[in-house]
Amino acid sequence: MAYEIVIGLETHVELSTKSKLFCSCGGHSEANEPNDCVCPACCGMPGMLPVVNKQAIELAVKAGLMLNCKINQYTTFDKKSYYYPDLPAAYQTTQWFNPICVEGLVDVETSIGISKIGIKQIHVEEDAGKLVHTNDSSLVDYNRTSVPLIEIVTKPDFRSAEEVISYLKTLKSKLQFAGISECEEGAMRCDINISVRPEGSDILGVRTEIKNMSSLTSIEEAINKEAIRHIDALERRTEVLVQETRRWDDVKKRTFPMRNKETAADYRYFPDPNVMPVVIDDKWLQEIKDSMPKTIDEQVERYMALGLSQREAAAIVSEPILIELLDDMVSKDIDVKAAAGWILTDYLGILKKNNIQAKDIALDGEKLAWIIKTAQSGEITRNTGKTVLSAVILENADPKTYCEQNNLMVKTDLDLIKKVVVKAIEANPKAVEDYKAGKEKALLAIFGFAMRELRGAGSPDLIRQILLESLAE
Amino acid sequence: MKYISVMDKKGNIAVDDNILVKDVLSTAGSHILDGFTPLFSAEAVTRLENKGYKISGKANVGEFGLDLLGETSYYGALAEDGKIKNAAAQVVASGEVEAALCVDLGGSPRRAAAVENVTFLKPTYSTVSRYGVIACMCSAEQIGVMAKDAKKVAEVMSVIAGHDDKDGTSDPKEAYDYSLTEDIKGKKACIIKELLDAADDAVKVKVLAYKKKLEALGITVEEVSFGLIPAAQSAWQILLSAETCNNLSKFDGVKYGYRTSNFKNIDDIYVNTRTEGLGLLAKSVILYGSDVLSKGRYEVCYDKAMRVRRVVTESFKKIFENYDLVLSPATSTDSYAQYDLNDAFDKVFSESKYTVLASLSGTPALVTSGIQLLADAFNENILLSAANAVEEV
Ligand SMILES: [Zn+2]
Numbered sequence: 001m002a003y004e005i006v007i008g009l010e011t012h013v014e015l016s017t018k019s020k021l022f023c024s025c026g027g028h029s030e031a032n033e034p035n036d037c038v039c040p041a042c043c044g045m046p047g048m049l050p051v052v053n054k055q056a057i058e059l060a061v062k063a064g065l066m067l068n069c070k071i072n073q074y075t076t077f078d079k080k081s082y083y084y085p086d087l088p089a090a091y092q093t094t095q096w097f098n099p100i101c102v103e104g105l106v107d108v109e110t111s112i113g114i115s116k117i118g119i120k121q122i123h124v125e126e127d128a129g130k131l132v133h134t135n136d137s138s139l140v141d142y143n144r145t146s147v148p149l150i151e152i153v154t155k156p157d158f159r160s161a162e163e164v165i166s167y168l169k170t171l172k173s174k175l176q177f178a179g180i181s182e183c184e185e186g187a188m189r190c191d192i193n194i195s196v197r198p199e200g201s202d203i204l205g206v207r208t209e210i211k212n213m214s215s216l217t218s219i220e221e222a223i224n225k226e227a228i229r230h231i232d233a234l235e236r237r238t239e240v241l242v243q244e245t246r247r248w249d250d251v252k253k254r255t256f257p258m259r260n261k262e263t264a265a266d267y268r269y270f271p272d273p274n275v276m277p278v279v280i281d282d283k284w285l286q287e288i289k290d291s292m293p294k295t296i297d298e299q300v301e302r303y304m305a306l307g308l309s310q311r312e313a314a315a316i317v318s319e320p321i322l323i324e325l326l327d328d329m330v331s332k333d334i335d336v337k338a339a340a341g342w343i344l345t346d347y348l349g350i351l352k353k354n355n356i357q358a359k360d361i362a363l364d365g366e367k368l369a370w371i372i373k374t375a376q377s378g379e380i381t382r383n384t385g386k387t388v389l390s391a392v393i394l395e396n397a398d399p400k401t402y403c404e405q406n407n408l409m410v411k412t413d414l415d416l417i418k419k420v421v422v423k424a425i426e427a428n429p430k431a432v433e434d435y436k437a438g439k440e441k442a443l444l445a446i447f448g449f450a451m452r453e454l455r456g457a458g459s460p461d462l463i464r465q466i467l468l469e470s471l472a473e
Numbered sequence: 474m475k476y477i478s479v480m481d482k483k484g485n486i487a488v489d490d491n492i493l494v495k496d497v498l499s500t501a502g503s504h505i506l507d508g509f510t511p512l513f514s515a516e517a518v519t520r521l522e523n524k525g526y527k528i529s530g531k532a533n534v535g536e537f538g539l540d541l542l543g544e545t546s547y548y549g550a551l552a553e554d555g556k557i558k559n560a561a562a563q564v565v566a567s568g569e570v571e572a573a574l575c576v577d578l579g580g581s582p583r584r585a586a587a588v589e590n591v592t593f594l595k596p597t598y599s600t601v602s603r604y605g606v607i608a609c610m611c612s613a614e615q616i617g618v619m620a621k622d623a624k625k626v627a628e629v630m631s632v633i634a635g636h637d638d639k640d641g642t643s644d645p646k647e648a649y650d651y652s653l654t655e656d657i658k659g660k661k662a663c664i665i666k667e668l669l670d671a672a673d674d675a676v677k678v679k680v681l682a683y684k685k686k687l688e689a690l691g692i693t694v695e696e697v698s699f700g701l702i703p704a705a706q707s708a709w710q711i712l713l714s715a716e717t718c719n720n721l722s723k724f725d726g727v728k729y730g731y732r733t734s735n736f737k738n739i740d741d742i743y744v745n746t747r748t749e750g751l752g753l754l755a756k757s758v759i760l761y762g763s764d765v766l767s768k769g770r771y772e773v774c775y776d777k778a779m780r781v782r783r784v785v786t787e788s789f790k791k792i793f794e795n796y797d798l799v800l801s802p803a804t805s806t807d808s809y810a811q812y813d814l815n816d817a818f819d820k821v822f823s824e825s826k827y828t829v830l831a832s833l834s835g836t837p838a839l840v841t842s843g844i845q846l847l848a849d850a851f852n853e854n855i856l857l858s859a860a861n862a863v864e865e866v
Contacts, residue, residue: 040512044723046501047493047511047605051641079719081766083743090722138739140727268766270715270775273612276641 001235002199005227007158008120010191011171012149013181014127015059021126021148022050022093022275034132034141042146044088049274052077056148057100057278059180060124061288063150064101066174067119071285075100077124077275080267085140086129094125094151096269098277106174108167115163118155125149150181156193156204161223164192165216178293186214192223196230205230206241210248210255222248226255299323306336315344321358328365334372342372342389350390367392370399384408384456408457414466417450417458421466424450435471443467474549475560476530477502484529486521486629487564487573489582491538492616493605494518494528501607502534502546505724505750507731515605516640517574517616517633524632529570533560536752537609537721538578540817541809541824542585545754557809559585565619566591572620572629577838578609579713579821580803580828586619586840587803592860593619594626597850598835599644601630602637609717611642613832623841623860627651630853649851655858658691662798665699668827672802679843680802686863687800694800697792702826705785709829710822711765711778718762721755757818786834793849798859802827803845 019026023041031037041048057075064071078096104119129145131138152171158164172188175181190213195205210226213219226246232238246255280288294302296317303313303326316322322343329339347368351358368389375385380403388408391397403409411417424446425432434442450463477490478498488494491501493511500506518528535545542559544550551558561573562585575582577595586593595617606616618629635647662684669680684694726732726746733745751759765774792799804827812820831838831847839846839856842863848855 044728045511046499046506046509046607046723047513047515049604049611049640049642051639081719081722083722083725085727085739088723088728090725091719266768268719268763268771270719270766270771271779273610273716274641 003196003227003231003234004199004201005159005161005223006156006195006197006204007164007223008156008193009152009154009158009164009167010193011152011154011168012189013063013152013171013175013183014187015056015124015148015150016179016182017053017055017059017148019053019055020146021053021056021124022146023048025146031143034130034139034143036143038142038145042088043142044090050093050272052275052278053148056124057280058288058291059148060100060122060150061280061285062178062292063152063175063180064104064122065289065292066178066180067101067104067106067122067152067171069101069104069119069122071280072098072100072102073280073282073285074098074277075280076277077272078269079272080269082265082267084128085138086131086142086145088129088140088142088145092126092128093272093275095123097271099123100278106167106170108163108170110160110162110166115157115159117157117163117167120153120155122150122152125151156195161220164223165220168216168219189214190219192219192226194223194226194230196227196234205234207243208241208255209245211245211258213248218248218250221253222255225253229255303336303340306330308336308340312337312340312344316340319358325363325365325368329369329372332365332369334369338376339372342368342385346386346389347393350386350393354394356393361393363393367399374399374403378459379410380408381410381456381460384410387456407455410457410459411454412459412462414462417454417462417466418470420450420453420458421463421470423453424467425470432471443471474533475551475563477533477548479530481527481529484527485571486526487529487532487561487570488515488518489534489538489561489573489575490531491534491576491607492518492574493607494531497531499531499607500548501538502536502543502548503724503751503755504547505731505747506607506729507750509730511605513605515574515616516602516637518605520633521574521629526629526632529564532564532573532575534576535581536755537607537717538576538581538614539609539717539754539758540579540581540821542581542588544811545752545814545817547752552811555811557811559589561619562586562589562591565589565621568621572618572625574616574629574633575619576606576614577617577828577832578614579825580832582617582619583828583838583840583845584804584809584824587843587845588806588808590843591619592622592626593617593840594630594853594856595831595838596630596634596649596853597644597837599642600634600646600649600851602633602640602643604637604639608720610713611716611720612712613835622864623839623857624653626839627653627857650854651857652854653858653861655854657855657859657862660692660797660855660859661795662687662692662694662800663697663792663796664694664800665702666696667699667702668801669696671805671826673806675807676802676804676843679807680800683842683844683863684800686866687798687859689866690859690862692798692859695796697796699789699792699830701785701788702829704781705829705833706822706825708778708781708785709825709833710761711774712782712833714758714762715766715775715778716762717755718759718766721751721759724750726750753814754817754821761818782833785830789830789834789836790849793852797848797852797855799830799847801845801847803840803843807843 076098079091081091099121101122108115127144127147129142172183192210195207197205233241245258299317300313371385374380388399428446431442431445492515493499495514535543544557564570566589601616618626620626630651637643726742731750735745736742836850837853841860846856
């Protein structure tokens with residue numbers, strides 16, 4: 001008989017917040033010593049009260065938006081009680097009754113096409129600490145206690161290990177893209193609910209749960225091994241399946257049941273009276289939506305609407321640094337088309353010529369904006385602008401100081417230009433003769449001489465005008 | 474004993490031992506917090522110290538403030554002539570201190586003030602930060618002020634009340650009206666018949682005497698019926714026990730306080746520490762609370778109690794559509810005899826009838842002249858002005 005595997009996942013992910021979920025401790029990932037990053041609140045001292053971290057709420061909402069969830073604009077926190085030394089308050093604050101996001105949907109691509117995986121809910125909760133066992137004692141480290149997590153619970157929509165792995169990869173890239181979680185290696189922890197049933201049946205089989213899996217390879221192996229165990233039990237009566245919680249033995253490559261004691265807990269959930277219900281009003285929700293990073297297609301569309309060509313928009317969008325730079329220029333009232341020209345031609349040109357990666361230098365937006373604005377107003381020439389930009393990129397020069405020191409500001413001093421023009425005419429008798437004989441092109445040589453005299457910083461219009469007047473005399 | 478720790482013999486404010494003072498032993502009357510010295514002071518204590526008040530010491534309380542007056546303290550309860558006494562009320566009544574900070578959890582300081590004939594205000598929930606209170610029932614308990622008269626209560630209240638970022642349930646206002654000068658002439662008061670009937674004769678006499686005094690000041694006093702008190706008491710017993718059970722779980726011998734010397738593994742540490750470290754009343758409350766939160770019981774007990782709480786609160790607040798004040802007994806008797814502490818659980822919850830309405834609904838309650846005045850939320854000024862007017866006659 002052919003069998004169908006039915007899998008649902010619960011995935012725990014750490015949120016990239018600055019501080020813990022209910023206190024202001026932060027930086028646990030940089031903590032050097034155990035209990036470096038703790039306060040009376042996150043080590044369960046009496047008298048402390050939780051204050052909800054707004055950023056954790058925002059990141060959880062973003063996760064919901066990334067996974068097409070409905071956001072519960074009224075969401076509450078509950079206490080889950082159990083005794084374990086890594087849980088200092090003897091309860092974990094989580095969301096049991098009103099989770100922050102529900103009813104989502106995510107597309108997962110596999111070798112046989114796209115599958116739609118339903119998201120049952122996303123809830124916010126605090127992490128527990130860590131036990132360190134020595135020969136004769138156990139020590140507790142509360143650095144991780146109360147670090148904010150989200151748990152993403154899917155519907156039993158997976159039909160293969162391949163779908164699960166693809167989902168986890170998709171999840172990781174979405175969470176990283178939106179800055180929700182760094183999804184560090186091993187930091188995504190999954191509980192896998194698995195059952196099998198004859199193909200075509202719509203009755204779910206006996207379900208087992210494999211707890212606390214993090215490596216993708218192990219997840220794939222565990223699913224396949226557990227499915228075979230279930231099918232063997234049904235086909236060949238090797239054992240009687242019971243609903244239970246199991247662990248994966250990565251050495252023996254098999255699952256084994258957890259001690260009953262570990263799973264029989266009654267968590268006595270109830271609403272936490274110290275955490276007021278969180279109300280995400282329409283305005284706040286819109287602010288969170290607005291702060292979501294745009295997808296590449298959305299970015300291209302946005303720049304085309306502002307006036308860039310498809311080619312320009314695509315080139316800008318190809319690098320986050322360029323997006324940032326262009327948005328910065330636009331916010332400084334610089335015309336988007338002009339700014340894109342400077343960024344794509346001059347800035348990227350200079351980088352390419354000097355073999356520099358954009359991410360390796362920090363170009364100060366103020367400096368680029370000064371160069372563009374000054375060139376647009378005619379106070380420096382376009383060419384000078386490029387020279388200055390090069391100096392800014394390569395020597396971290398201050399553009400204004402650089403122009404002044406190198407005498408690059410456009411000269412509009414009539415007397416000076418007249419003097420230079422006279423000098424240019426005297427120095428180029430042949431060109432003057434040719435011009436007067438009707439060779440208009442000869443003018444360029446005289447003009448070029450004058451411009452060189454002014455180190456490229458003469459007003460081209462003024463030089464031309466005075467040169468023509470002088471030659472006409 | 475009156476003080477768990479004496480801090481300053483010339484101090485003018487006593488602080489109940491379930492309110493934290495930095496670096497000073499804070500036991501909440503329980504053996505399980507043996508040797509516990511907190512790293513920070515309660516917000517209310519800090520505010521008083523910043524204004525120059527001096528803390529005299531940590532007044533003895535019954536274990537976690539759960540009992541009638543303080544009789545269950547591990548460190549020895551006060552008793553005279555077969556009567557049980559409350560430490561904070563004793564030092565206020567004797568004039569040793571000007572005032573005391575007490576946590577009104579199950580009404581203990583209100584009862585204490587009534588039998589010692591001092592004044593105590595349990596303010597509106599969320600107006601005084603609970604930061605630094607050794608918590609039992611976070612959704613109801615409040616720090617209040619005990620003093621000789623309404624004037625002193627108002628003075629201390631205006632120092633400790635006001636928003637605190639460290640308490641997520643704290644009301645946003647920075648200050649409240651504790652004035653004593655509200656014109657009370659023409660105000661309307663009522664007596665809840667069921668509460669008056671339940672009290673003994675000595676208490677009835679006090680309530681009716683106070684009624685006369687209010688009438689003499691131009692306040693009309695009528696009688697009303699409020700049938701929800703038994704329901705309120707049941708809900709109270711469930712909610713208080715459940716929250717307390719959860720809040721006392723952290724006292725497990727792992728991190729601080731008492732740890733059993735009799736253990737081979739972590740389960741022994743939990744079981745033996747708590748068996749040896751907690752008193753009978755706390756254990757009863759924990760067991761009861763554990764039951765009402767358990768699988769299959771939550772819906773019929775805890776969830777139902779929350780719904781009853783809402784109904785009681787709404788009905789009680791309706792009274793204030795017609796009346797400014799409720800005049801009520803604060804206790805069933807004007808003194809409490811020593812009793813068999815095996816009966817503490819039943820005793821405490823049967824005595825809750827007088828204190829439960831203000832506790833469940835988060836409204837203010839003022840004990841004065843051995844009786845209790847109730848008002849709608851944030852109307853402390855009416856309570857204080859009425860009490861002050863009676864005092865000044
Ligand atoms: Zn902390």
